Amino acid sequence: MNDKTKNRWSWVEVDLAAIRHNINAAKQAIGRNTRLLAVVKANAYGHGAVEVAKTAVKCGAAYLGIATVNEGIELREAGIDQNILLLSQPPETAIPDLVNFNIMPSIYTPEFAIQYAEYADKKQKKAPYHLVINTGMNRIGVRYNEVLDFLKQTSFHRSLERMGTFTHFATADCEETLDFKRQYSNFCEAIDAMRASNFDPGIVHCANSAALFRYPETHFDMVRLGISLYGCYPCKEVEPLVDLKQAMSVKAKITDERILGVGEGVSYEMNYRARGAVKICTIPVGYADGLRRAFSSKIDFIYKGIKFPQVGNICMDQCMFEIDMNSAYAQENLDAQIGEEVIVMGSQGEACVSLEDLAAIAGTNTYEIACGFSRRMPIVYA
Numbered sequence: 001m002n003d004k005t006k007n008r009w010s011w012v013e014v015d016l017a018a019i020r021h022n023i024n025a026a027k028q029a030i031g032r033n034t035r036l037l038a039v040v041k042a043n044a045y046g047h048g049a050v051e052v053a054k055t056a057v058k059c060g061a062a063y064l065g066i067a068t069v070n071e072g073i074e075l076r077e078a079g080i081d082q083n084i085l086l087l088s089q090p091p092e093t094a095i096p097d098l099v100n101f102n103i104m105p106s107i108y109t110p111e112f113a114i115q116y117a118e119y120a121d122k123k124q125k126k127a128p129y130h131l132v133i134n135t136g137m138n139r140i141g142v143r144y145n146e147v148l149d150f151l152k153q154t155s156f157h158r159s160l161e162r163m164g165t166f167t168h169f170a171t172a173d174c175e176e177t178l179d180f181k182r183q184y185s186n187f188c189e190a191i192d193a194m195r196a197s198n199f200d201p202g203i204v205h206c207a208n209s210a211a212l213f214r215y216p217e218t219h220f221d222m223v224r225l226g227i228s229l230y231g232c233y234p235c236k237e238v239e240p241l242v243d244l245k246q247a248m249s250v251k252a253k254i255t256d257e258r259i260l261g262v263g264e265g266v267s268y269e270m271n272y273r274a275r276g277a278v279k280i281c282t283i284p285v286g287y288a289d290g291l292r293r294a295f296s297s298k299i300d301f302i303y304k305g306i307k308f309p310q311v312g313n314i315c316m317d318q319c320m321f322e323i324d325m326n327s328a329y330a331q332e333n334l335d336a337q338i339g340e341e342v343i344v345m346g347s348q349g350e351a352c353v354s355l356e357d358l359a360a361i362a363g364t365n366t367y368e369i370a371c372g373f374s375r376r377m378p379i380v381y382a
């Protein structure tokens with residue numbers, strides 16, 4: 001038995017071969033002269049930052065992208081020495097950690113840039129950074145037509161080193177392309193203005209997964225591969241363009257089972273009642289494990305290659321599913337027992353429950369569902 005599952009029968013399984021496959025698919029799409037940044041923020045979208053980062057670096061990722069300084073420290077403490085780009089500007093109190101752990105920030109205020117440079121100078125180090133440009137998403141960044149002001153206010157500082165310049169698209173995964181085109185042209189305008197005034201932008205990058213596959217003109221010097229690194233399609237438009245493999249599955253083992261008679265209820269509020277002879281099996285996965293309560297009675301689990309309906313309200317730590325004892329299949333083949341494996345999310349044979357399926361049921365995106373599962377369940381690498 002895997003050591004990580006010895007105390008509880010539920011876990012997240014991550015297929016590193018799928019991650020390698022997806023990186024190679026992205027590399028095929030971008031060609032040889034474009035670098036790849038692997039986005040491993042939020043514990044690699046729930047897949048485990050250290051293992052995913054090591055895999056990505058082995059497959060040729062030139063950069064790792066993170067969202068918090070502590071995520072960068074975790075990678076450094078695991079011995080990863082690749083370029084790390086923090087995809088935001090942290091509070092100024094984080095500057096010592098940036099310098100000590102060699103984490104490049106994304107910068108958009110001159111005040112932060114100067115303080116960062118002065119601290120690095122004191123430590124006799126350089127202050128490498130990427131400049132963020134706001135081209136229309138209106139989240140972070142120097143406005144695209146005010147970039148020269150920022151540069152004039154900061155360029156005197158000798159330790160500041162602009163390693164790259166980037167923006168982020170708000171709608172690269174949307175059907176409608178007008179807003180994307182506007183952001184793209186604003187970005188080109190800003191980069192051209194920098195070059196015209198002899199400010200080297202360094203590595204120019206803007207593509208997330210959706211832009212990488214849909215819009216080759218966005219590749220520039222580097223692309224930032226996030227959700228598709230993990231095998232999800234950012235939108236239906238990308239499906240015909242690339243073959244991705246979903247890396248994550250969620251598995252559990254049956255912890256209890258019983259046969260109910262007609263009318264007996266299951267779980268809090270008993271809003272499910274048996275319509276006939278059914279077997280109810282319990283697994284140790286609940287909404288505190290990322291299996292959202294809103295999924296109750298709307299999802300299927302896979303047991304022995306067949307889908308069975310989850311029934312009753314999903315509890316914090318456990319939930320139940322049903323095997324209809326009157327179905328021909330159940331009578332011939334199934335006698336579910338404690339200790340047998342169940343797939344909560346993933347595939348087996350022809351049966352599949354994907355992150356996309358769960359996201360659609362919850363009315364959210366695959367990113368949010370993927371992030372949730374490993375907050376409490378351990379990650380096992382296959």
Ligand SMILES: *Cc1c(COP(=O)(O)O)cnc(C)c1O
Nearest residue numbers: 039087168208209224225226227
């Ligand atoms: C999260 C993030 C990405 C990755 O986006 P995907 O849609 O997951 O590919 C890229 N760039 C920035 C700035 C991000 O914050």
